Amino acid sequence: MEIRTVTFLTLIFSVKGCDLEYVISGKEISIEDALALSTVAFRGFSSAIKETMTSDNFTIYFDLITVYKGEKLLNDWRKLNNYFRKINVTFSMTRNGPNCFAENKVPRDYIVFANLIGEDQQVIRAGSVTKWDENADLRVWKALGWSQWSDWSSCSVSCSAGIQQRTRHCLQEKCAGFNIEQRHCNLFSCNETVALLNLRDDKYFHPSMDRWQPVPDRATAWRLSANSYIWIPAIRLFPDEECHNIPKEFSLALTMRILNATLGTIFSLRSRSRQYIYLSLEVTGADLKLIHATEKGTDVVRIPAGLDDSQWHQIAFSIRDENILDVYVDCEWSRTEILLAHSLDVPDDCDIIIGYLFSGDLDQLSIINSDQAAKLQCSSSVIAIEDPDVRYTKEGFKLFAKKNLAKSRTHRY
Template sequence: MAHGKSMPRLSATSSRGAFFVFLISIVVVVDGCVLMKLNDFEPISVEKRTALADVIISGTVLRVLRHQRSWDSTYPADVLVADVYKGYELFDNATSLSEDEIQAEYRSYYPHVYRIDRFGDQRLCWADVVPGKNYVFYLTTNPSPRDLEMASDGEEVVDMSTMMTKEGIKLEASHDAVSGASIEYDVNTEENILNILGWRPWASWSSCTKECGAGHQTRRRVCVRDVPNACEGDAKQKRQCNTFDCSDVKDMKKILHLDDFPPGVRRAPSRWTAYRITHQARTLRVPTSEIYGKSFPHQFAVLLTVKPKVTLRKNRGDPYALLFTDAGGNIQFGIKLAKTPSVVYSQLDGTLKELNFTDYVLDRSWHYMAFSVNKHTVTLIADCKQVFTLNIERSDRATIDATGTASIGGGYRAVNSAYFEGDIDQLVLTNDSSTAEFQCLPQERRFPDLLDIASTAPPSSSVNGMDTSFDIDLVYDNLFDPFLFMDTETTTSMPMDTVFPSFSEPDITENGLHEASGSLTKPPTMPSTTRRITKK
């Protein structure tokens, strides 16, 4: 409907018709998404979004500034950037917030906090974002890439630096689709985007260069696009591993004499430091006294790097990667690797109990498993990122019988015991249960733990009644790999000393919107199993 033009006189019937046309125009202009939804409008696919966006990143919204709305009712948001998938050059020329511009409780994340413009109410076809949530953002820039490439005289291309302000280029939400500038992060979406951009999945991490005392690992991925330099990002990554002290570390591979290659044991073909254990090995045993003498620690840690063999044959029994039995052959403690890992232990009354970590499924790939055994709990840190804790019932003075046997495979009198089959690269025992935290470092997560996010809905004016309830099943889908050491100079990934917060979404009322500005209210806290690692 054109503004500023006089309307002709209409009859009563025509007036009613014009009135309805006017209402439809209002719907289109003010609430365009409603009309699209009535016509069964569907957002464009991730593939098209990825192709259309100039910059694609993932990150966590720290706060939204709804009181700073622009003429089109959009607002900016402060985002803690976790990763860049597309548009590295553009992103590198964007300026992060200064320390003074970041809320005091989040200034330790400088310079990785960016202010991104043009978020808004979904009723107006903008992408709305919520503090404390993790998103994939589809962005453009101001000046746009087209502006940066335009010719100054029709022939020469303008240098990017001449088009930027002293603050650099600005990042803006790219609204190529209705509410399509952001989607909530999950691992599958990230993998899909990387696949579209030409990257194949990362290979497994290599063996750690040291069994203790801080080694390193690398992994690689392949770009399958034919165009040179078509894939943005690093093809190789590097991280620290086994950063715990070497004192009192028991290497069970050596204690069990795997390096002597007993029957059924040979080198693993993919790793020269790993051993392949076949069914011919049966059970590999050693007296427990050879590990800790006459006194076995009450609390300890077991670190495993293993690729178990998955077999379809039944009645193979219980494949123990590590098992302790007493002098009579009765099971005291064991780590069993079947479809899922489990811990078997002797309870106060002498009966056996099995604790299954059912949320962690094993397959024929390399797995990092660190078990922390304490007085009344056992914690599994799986693949250096997922943490599971279960309660155990045992005496405060209960210890493993030093006169018994330690083995890979079943015990002498173990019920339904069987041999272990698979590749073992690391099998380490320590008398410090906290060692489990340092199998792979750093263990900080690039996204906050969703368990710490409140399910309080944001102001109704901003989400228009959307379902913002918290889904516990998404907790482990929203955990990234640990932070990575990068060995290239062009990386945009987070440095080693970056620790991401846990968040609590603010309880904001409509009246208190301007005062709160949608900011987070809970200072960042670290999970109890995570330690901050800083550069020296």
């Protein structure tokens, strides 16, 4: 049985500061109902408040990010008002909030549900508003008839700037919006990158490479079982380094999927002569943990990653200044930690191990000789594309080519 959580736009509670949801509405209304009652719905950053206001009305300017509903109405309004990406919305205040306007000068990410009013429909009046988050975004699109997004595809290249896409399909005759999102990925230099899964020397694969399982729905990925792993001396990967070893400041980028709750090591640096010195990235259920063990002690950094959804995830971390750890999860900064053992201890006889006692799918595992590359694994900014030639069939998404395909693809916003 599916349990559905209903989120309401207006929450009635005592506020110390000011939220637009609290100030403008007097009743609770769901996202789905708010969308049905509005002719225009969009996502935008609240950028400024018009100081001249009546006791009941005020205007907030929004920087437009995404239009969910009423795109033609908004386009006509923007042309008449000479606005490109800025929209001014009139709000009716139903609750007193004397400190609201000063505090809302800080930009915030909202979904606004509104109607155009007046003789020439030149006033955009908000009916409801909610803070934007991924769940709210998905609910709006679902109410408009769209399926969930597919996983992001593999990056088109392992380094030097590629692209990846995800796709969705319309579940009704026609849907407002776009069906493809695209972003840049693997923006780090090829000269600094070692793609470990692209190694072709069979002696480093256990068992032999011909017994490794490919992933059926992802041609570039491998399915690892508990007895599948790669074991390679670091000197083989970094022969040009002065010490012939993995650098003390580096980045790791990986793309992974877990189909069942699991434990195991994804990546590990270990000394052959001093077994108590190692750096290890391990799976613990839905999360990851980075363990750094040295003679001075052991650090354990837990990384919330939400890996228990059977979806592909992109994880990257960088070590800079020899002891500062920057972590990114699915293209967003997650945390920065200081390793208490003061510095990364990389032994001269270092081995790299991938996948020991780990069960799951790996599509990317790259070491980059840069302490800034984690943020370059994938961009958090996406390009919306409307492509009528991509349609959903029983066999999945298919491209129905036209004579001039470029003309059928429209970049949005």
